[in-house]
Amino acid sequence: MQIDWQVVTIIVVGYFAINGFLRGWWKEAILTFFLAVLLILLQQPDWAQLLIDALNSAITAIVEFITTATGLVIGATASAFQLDPNSPGTWLVILFILIMLAALLARSSLPTSMSGPLGPSVNVVEPVGRLLGFLLGALNGFLILSLVREYLDGRGLPGTTPASASQLTLVGESSFGPAASDLSIQATGLPRVTVLDSFIPWVIIGVAILLLIIAFRNRVFIETDAAGGRRLGTRSPYGYRRIDPPPVRRG
Numbered sequence: 001m002q003i004d005w006q007v008v009t010i011i012v013v014g015y016f017a018i019n020g021f022l023r024g025w026w027k028e029a030i031l032t033f034f035l036a037v038l039l040i041l042l043q044q045p046d047w048a049q050l051l052i053d054a055l056n057s058a059i060t061a062i063v064e065f066i067t068t069a070t071g072l073v074i075g076a077t078a079s080a081f082q083l084d085p086n087s088p089g090t091w092l093v094i095l096f097i098l099i100m101l102a103a104l105l106a107r108s109s110l111p112t113s114m115s116g117p118l119g120p121s122v123n124v125v126e127p128v129g130r131l132l133g134f135l136l137g138a139l140n141g142f143l144i145l146s147l148v149r150e151y152l153d154g155r156g157l158p159g160t161t162p163a164s165a166s167q168l169t170l171v172g173e174s175s176f177g178p179a180a181s182d183l184s185i186q187a188t189g190l191p192r193v194t195v196l197d198s199f200i201p202w203v204i205i206g207v208a209i210l211l212l213i214i215a216f217r218n219r220v221f222i223e224t225d226a227a228g229g230r231r232l233g234t235r236s237p238y239g240y241r242r243i244d245p246p247p248v249r250r251g
Contacts, residue, residue: 005149005189013141020137024125026237027106028136029215034098035143036208038091039201042147042156049158052085059083085158088151095147110219110237122243129239136211143204146195156196 020028041048218237236242
């Protein structure tokens with residue numbers, strides 16, 4: 001079975017572009033930063049190894065704590081569950097978790113509706129926010145697909161031998177009866193230039209960090225009250241508009 005990578009790229013980039021158009025640029029900026037972190041780990045395999053080692057240590061500590069607290073003998077079973085930094089599956093799971101975490105963080109940091117003294121307020125995405133979200137969403141879709149390619153290729157993973165530059169092959173057991181025990185998928189039409197080539201990754205990482213700073217400064221500010229005290233306040237970012245309910249008239 002062969003799939004055209006260019007078609008997959010159009011579908012994935014188009015999906016995230018539309019999603020960014022609906023959500024606006026501010027929420028997409030959070031995802032861009034998380035994807036840039038994964039890109040840094042591809043650039044620095046030693047850091048990726050340290051991250052996986054830390055996660056494995058945390059898993060072991062949690063298992064030992066549960067075993068001590070409950071008296072259940074689960075150490076032998078759980079000790080075999082250790083993340084493999086050389087496995088593409090490990091990083092694909094981490095990628096999926098970070099995408100979900102970015103979505104939850106964006107939703108909680110800039111909710112669509114907020115309760116107030118007069119009723120719920122609504123953050124509405126303005127046209128300029130949708131346009132920027134469309135562009136940033138397309139970039140996120142490209143980064144996600146590029147990360148998937150690099151994980152399957154394996155050249156940026158700790159201690160992994162790169163696969164062929166002309167194709168990617170995924171082999172897994174079929175779950176649709178005994179007709180076929182293996183399924184091989186070959187991706188064709190892969191671009192020669194990837195996010196790990198030349199200076200491209202560092203440009204993307206720099207843009208992601210800049211976007212995170214801009215997003216934070218657009219959302220959070222320091223306000224001063226009448227007594228001279230200071231506290232952090234929030235506002236609708238550029239490209240968003242907060243609509244408050246009309247005051248209730250009494251009479």
